[in-house]
Amino acid sequence: MPLGKLAVRLTRLPCRVEFEMEYKNTLNLPQTDFPMRAGLVQREPERLAKWYAEGLYEQIQKRREGAERFLLHDGPPFANGDVHIGTALNKILKDFILKYQSLRGKQVPYVPGWDCHGLPIEFKVTQKMRKDGNTDATPAAIRKACEEYALGFIDKQREQFKRLGVLGEWDNPYLTLNPDYEAEELRLFADLVEKGFVYRGKKPVYWSIPCRTALAEAEVEYQDHISQSVYVKFPIVGESNMYLLIWTTTPWTLPANLAVAYNSQFDYQLIRVGEEAFIVSVPLLDIVVEKCGWAGDFEILRTVQGDQMAELEYHHPFCNRTGKLFAGDLFVDDSAGTGLVHIAPGHGQDDYNLGRNNGLPVYSPVDDKGCLARTADLPDEQQISDDLVGKQILSKNGKSEANEAVIEVLKSDNKLAFQESYEHSYPHCWRSKSPVIFRAMDQWFVNIDHDGFRDKALAAIDSVNWVPGWGRNRIEGAVQSRPDWCISRQRSWGVPIPAFYDAQGEPILDHRIVRNTADLVQQNGSNIWFERELADLWETVKPANWDGPDAAGKSTDTLDVWIDSGSSSRSVLMQRIELGRPNTEAGSPDAWQADYYLEGSDQHRGWFQSSLLLSLAGNGIAPYRNVLTHGFMVDADREKISKSKQDGGYSKPQTAEAYIGQYGADIVRLWVASQDFRNDITVSEERIKKVAEAYRGIRNAFRYQLSNLYDFDPAKHTVSDNDLTGLDRWILDCFSKVDSDVRESYEKCEFHIVYQRITQFVSVELSAVYHDTVKDRLYTSPSNSIRRRSTQTTLYRLVQGFSKMLSPILVFTADEAWESIPHLDSSCVHLTDWDPFEFCISDNEASNWKAMFAIRERIMPVLEEARRAKQIGKGLEACVSLSGVGNEFQIAQDHHEDLRELINVSQLSLNEGESDPLEIAVSKAAGEKCERCWRWETSVGSHNDHITLCSRCVEAVS
RNA sequence: GCUUUCGUAGCUCAGUUGGUUAGAGCGAUCGUCUUAUGAGCGAUAGGUCGGGGGUUCGAGUCCCCCCGAGAGUACCA
Structure with missing residues (x-):
């Protein structure tokens, strides 16, 4: 360093801090009220109150x-x-x-x-x-x-x-x-x-005992349930000690048994065990014999073809009646049981169908409370004895009174061949969470x-x-x-x-009555149906020319x-x-x-x-x-939770409030957008935290853009498309592609693609490239220079487009950003139009940028190497030298300054050479660091009024 | 039991009609800057594409079986 310069600097040293401050004031440093910290939990409700005070929804509709x-x-x-x-x-x-x-x-x-x-x-x-x-x-x-x-x-x-x-x-x-x-x-x-x-019919429906009502398919859910599985001996008529062996997991339905079904395609065998003989299907014989403990202790007497079974008749095991056998090939299988199926037409769909086809009554000896009862469908003497009447079907503490009682009766008469617990999934009432039963009763059906x-x-x-x-x-x-x-x-x-019953108990359901009732309900609400006395109601809704029977009761x-x-x-x-x-x-x-x-x-x-x-x-x-x-909200660590439940356990919050209160609505919304909702959505602390980080990235981008528009007035400062700098044109072109991709994803309701596209654009093109590069010109160029105004013009367009495309998701943040954009007609982002963002650069221009980014890709590692070697710190301390020939070199030469800017170094020297691809070298930048713009320039020290500034900055400050 | 959907890096997602060495962002780790600073920039590590067969010159992509998760459903007598 020449002695003279050193002397000058030394003499100025005491004042240096003062000068730095002074020069710093000449920079166009960012200014904004848009805070880095969102404070969503606290501030969203304020914006919400404003929206409702102004009638935002109505304004949107009106527009x-x-x-x-x-x-x-x-x-x-x-x-x-x-x-x-x-x-x-x-x-x-x-x-x-x-x-x-x-x-x-x-x-x-x-x-x-x-x-x-x-x-x-x-x-x-x-x-x-x-x-x-x-x-x-x-x-x-x-x-x-x-x-x-x-x-x-x-x-x-x-x-x-x-x-x-x-x-x-x-x-x-x-x-x-x-x-x-x-x-x-x-x-x-x-x-x-x-x-x-609409018709009235008696057929088995789901019945919830605790809720005392019939249920629809959509009101049952499947849960694991332990049933009592029993093998029961049904004595064959005209034989002594000869039985059908049937299987059921619902012993309480045995009182309703009216038939036994077999599969005509199966072979059955009569086997002898001690003094008794049983009919069992061939495919299931081994399992049955083993379960009943007959292994090695039985002998096969003869085979019975399936189609011969129809000739048999049996005694009900504990009721005074007999039943027949019918073919039930559609549902009798050999996957479990005995191959002989107990049929209770009042307690199952298949049973009902089989019963109807063979003229059996729909017998369901259960009352509304879920207790075994006698009904009018069969003569009293053929029904259950008093000791079974009133037994509750619903199990308490795993025991069903009705099951126990039935099993007891079977045991006492030696009709029980085998019993075990049987775990399977079984329909449960969605409200009371208790097992439903199938029960035939009069109901309305569509x-x-x-x-x-x-x-x-x-x-x-x-x-x-x-x-x-x-x-x-x-x-x-x-x-x-x-x-x-x-x-x-x-x-x-x-x-x-709106149905009535006549004196005989026959239902009256007439479309005219229903319509009249509708009119009545429209005026008075449906309570009227329950409040008004029968006669009054009937007179009100009865059609004018009614010639049917009069109502003697109303439906409840x-x-x-x-x-x-x-x-x-x-x-x-x-x-x-x-x-x-x-x-x-x-x-x-x-x-x-x-x-x-x-x-x-x-x-x-x-x-x-x-x-x-x-x-x-x-x-x-x-x-x-x-x-x-x-899909559904699922717990990412469902297994972990159930495991940790054993050591104390904890429960995840289930309400929306819990999440909103902790993170704010915009984070929750962004999290919803971030995942492909067609699959299940994972709720986890980790996931929401990641989304919150992505949110910060987006918010910072907003803040950067807004903070550099404080002195921009589009009416005065807008730069026309053709005069925009190359880098500005490049980012606008990128953004127009983002815009169309994002619109396409919104159209298809693929919000996770919207999320991916936007967050990746924010961190790569925007933050790491454009924002980082353009900082220099925004801060150091004269405030009204075309270079700076070009970039502000670009930012002004970007921030608007960005707010709009985010506004369906980040409803609060996008509006908050929108408010901070200067000189806008519309006060709210939700009151704007999102038109396609039009900007397109030529193929030639695009390919030039593509080439420059490719060069940048290769320069980065070399810079990193220099940094590791402590040769340089930040990029501005470096001078990058490129030498070579060919197209790439030509592009670098044609866009020398753009390329220098893009790699964020102080100097880029280009030397014609032999090498293709380009040869890259990094050295310490020449000259000294300008105190104002921090670039290394040889012109620093050559201006007497501003001895620590480069030529450009001298011009900027004067 | 039956039907059906799903399984790609720690996380969220790409992966075109089968076609080089499976990608991105975030996170993590390390470094760097101090003019976006509870910020910014750079680099590095991370995958037997749930597993196993098969078709093919070639499979994350097509076929079969299995495993795991979710959902729906049944007459489990």
């Missing part, structure tokens, strides 16, 4: 008046309990779609709904009533309490849903308990009655095969777009195999079935809740004008059919199906065009 409508119909959650995290997932996914479609220009109304009737609520309410000693409440009183209960939870859930950032008609939702809703539901029911779908309805339903399924595709198989399978729909419930909290049954929610297309979509499509033919499917239904995959047997069947029966068409399905 889109006359636009094409996009209709997503909300599936109603139960008005019971806090919002579960899975329910929140569902609402958030819906909101992604709603916000996206709205932003893209459609009018997107959203009417949330609640399912208000049904067992879940009545169960809770009556439970509380019992606790309070109120055991004989009238149906009307129970209903009042249920309504209060439901409305209370609707208020609670409404706030929890709003907190998620979901916008909609929260003040005017649809409730299945609204009189208008109930009335339309009854009118739909009247259509079904008129068209001949005939699924009426007038080819099942085939029509299958055809309708085919006309709908199911996403993911396997949803089609699911619902097809469900519809194909479903039995008739049992729609009556012996409960109070529901829409009444209510409709299955799946009829409630399933008729929402009729009660909501076809009624609400804001949910219709104007300019379409009134009443045509186009006028009301929903674009989307979106629910969890369990709804294939639930709401998707009930909605389809009811809409099809009533309106002749499916209620939806697209059906989206999401």
Whole structure:
């Protein structure tokens, strides 16, 4: 270092700090109020309050008046309990779609709904009533309490849903308990009655003993259950000590036994064991013999062909009657048991079918309480003896009174050949979680095969777009195999079935009566049915020219809740004008059919199906065009939890509130977006934390962009596309590709792709390349230089596009960012239009950048090497030398300054040489570090007024 | 039991009609900067594509079997 310069610097040393500060003030350092820390938990509610004060949802609707409508119909959650995290997932996914479609220009109304009737609520309410000693409440009183209960939870859930950032008609939702809703539901029911779908029949249905009601398929869930498996001796008529050996896992159904089924394709054998002889199927002989302990102690007497079995008759093991054998090839198999199947037509579907085909009565000697009883179906003397009457079927502490009693009777008469515990999955009541029983009783049914309805339903399924595709198989399978729909419930909290009974006890169900009742309900609510006296009610709803029998009693049954929610297309979509499509033919499917239904995959047997069947029966068409399905919330370490439960255990929070309260809605929303919802969604601390980190990345990008726009006024400073610097043009081109990719993913509802695309763009192209590179010109170039304004023009466009594309997901943060963008017309990102982001560079320009990035790729490791060797620290201390020939060298030469900037070094020297590919060398940069811009320049020290600055900075500060 | 979906780095996802040595981001680790600083930049490690067969010149991709997870469902007599 020349002595002179050193002297100068030394003399200035005491003042150096002062000068640095001074020069620092000449930089255009970033400024913004947009905080790095989000404080979502605290600040989201503030923004929410503002939105509702300003009526944001209404403003959004107003802006889109006359636009094409996009209709997503909300599936109603139960008005019971806090919002579960899975329910929140569902609402958030819906909101992604709603916000996206709205932003893209459609009018997107959203009417949330609640399912208000049904067992879940009545169960809770009556439970509380019992606790309070109120055991004989009238149906009307129970209903009042249920309504209060439901409305209370609707208020609670409404706030929890709003907190998620979901916008909609929260003040005017649809409730299945609204009189208008109930009335339309009854009118739909009247259509079904008129068209001949509804009949009363006696057949086995699921029966919940604790809930004392019939259940639908969608109301049972499978759980493991231990049953008593018994092998029973049925004495053969006309023989002594000769028995059929039958197997059952439900001994309590033996009193209902009316027949035995065999498989005509099997061979059976008569075997002798001591003084007794048994008929057992050949394929199962070995197992039976072993279980009964007869091994080595029996002899085969003869073989009986299956088709000879029909000639046999047997004595019921403990009732005074006989039964016959029938072929049941469809269901008698050789996988377990004895090959001889005990048949109780009142307690099983196959049994029922076999009984009906052979003229057996539907005998179900069980009362509503779940106790064994005598019925009018058989003469008293043929039924169970007194010691069995009143025995409870439902097991307590693993023991069923009825099973025990039956087994005891069998034992005492030496009719029990073998007994063991048998673990299998068994249907349970979804409310009481106790095993259901099959029990035949009089119920109302919808005939699924009426007038080819099942085939029509299958055809309708085919006309709908199911996403993911396997949803089609699911619902097809469900519809194909479903039995008739049992729609009556012996409960109070529901829409009444407007049926009467005549003096003989015969039911009266007439579509005119149903419609009259609907009108009555519309005016008074459905409580009227329970409150009014029979005579009064009958006079009110009886058709004018009624010539049938008069009513002697009214039905107290209510409709299955799946009829409630399933008729929402009729009660909501076809009624609400804001949910219709104007300019379409009134009443045509186009006028009301929903674009989307979106629910969890369990709804294939639930709401998707009930909605389809009811809409099809009533309106002749499916209620939806697209059906989206999401998986369930699963616990990532479910196994770990159950394991750790053994040592103390802990439980994961289940409510949405727990997560929102800890992370804020935007993080939860981003987490929902981050995973492919068509599979199950993993809830784990680790996962949410990762998402929170990604959020910080996005937020920082916002902050960087916003903080460099503080002095930018687009009206004055915008640089035209052609005058933008190459790097600006490059990032805008990148962004337009991101924009179109993201739009495509939103269209396909692939939000996890949106997430991946955006977060990866943020960390690679934006943060590591563009933001990092452009820092120098933003900070050090003269504030009004075209170079700086070019980049600000670019940032200004990026930040707007970025806010928009994120706004369906990060509803709060995107709006917060939007507010910080200077000079905008619109005050809220949700009140903007997302038009495609148009920017395209030529192929030539693109390929130049591609080449420069390729060169950069190769320079990086060399720089890193120099850094490791302590030759340089930051990149600006380096001089990179490239030498070579050819196209690559030519591009480097043509874009010398762009390339230097891109690799973020102070100097880039290019030397024509022989080497191809380029030869790369790194050395310490020449000159000295400029105090202002930190670049190493040979011009530093040559300006007397600013001895520590480079030429560019001298110019910038003067 | 039957039907069905799923199984790619620690995490979340890509992986086109089968086609080089299976990719990305994040995280982790190490380094670097101190003009985005509870930030930024760089580098490194990480996979027998659940396992095993088969078809093929070639399989993460197609076929079969098995294992594991989820869901649906049954008449388990």
